[in-house]
Amino acid sequence: MQTEEEILKIKKVKNTAVRTVVLRHLLSLEKAQSLKDIENALPYMDRSSIFRTLKTFEENKVIHSIEDGSGMTKYAVCAEGCNCDPKDLHYHFYCTNCDKTFCLFDVPIPNIQLPKNFKLQQANMVVKGLCDNCNR
Amino acid sequence: MQTEEEILKIKKVKNTAVRTVVLRHLLSLEKAQSLKDIENALPYMDRSSIFRTLKTFEENKVIHSIEDGSGMTKYAVCAEGCNCDPKDLHYHFYCTNCDKTFCLFDVPIPNIQLPKNFKLQQANMVVKGLCDNCNR
DNA sequence: TAATCTTTGCAATCGAGTTGCGGTAAATGC
């Protein structure tokens, strides 16, 4: 497991207090977080600073964003070696009961045969249902 | 091809002027539309009436909604016989150049092997890239 | 017909996301 400092160094993002704290927070959780989630968890931090940090992280592929249909964009730390291109795609699972979003790194995404002359750049694949904790 | 009236009757949605116009409009276009798109196309209609109509349609499975990552929910008429359950899933293609969203009814969605005890209810599968018109 | 329920139009509100700006800190040039 890489530390915050290592990740930022590899991804060429300058290390600052805000960035370290936000990244450490994201690393400590196994589920994708919304801006609001992070705000609530780190109440002493400024909303817009977190926002801009997330944008910086996303641009530099430290994290990836997920539109899970909850109305709030969520963010999760990229896996080691991820370049956020189509080969790094994975499903996201959104639990309609507890509103949590998981990265399903272990579920392979098959080749998608697009219509003629369509070009794949990336994808947002969200599967919705009940997570193991809510499916009882 | 079913008429608006037939569709509303089958889906047990009471027929009104607003509903007929909105549904006819959606049927006349091959691409998914946002609330704003519809508002712009039907300027004499009230925003909230269109909004509530879309909600009613969605509840009664006349249309389905798509989160394509553009920031605006888009809507498209369900195919005949669609029940909006997992078997009716299809990919959506979002063109990052022209901002249009297509339903890819002809591209099959493979079985997704979820982790143990996860239950699939529905999914939002958006593939992004360039459509044939923009990929030149 | 009267009472009730649904739909519609208008205006107001909500909330996630975003931006402007001044201040501070870090990096760069001399």
Added chain:
DNA sequence: GCATTTACCGCAACTCGATTGCAAAGATTA
């Protein structure tokens, strides 16, 4: 080391899509 430039941060304000309250109009039922 000091001045200059650049990047980052915190605060407040704003944008805009989505949603709701309310009253009037229309449809349905008793």
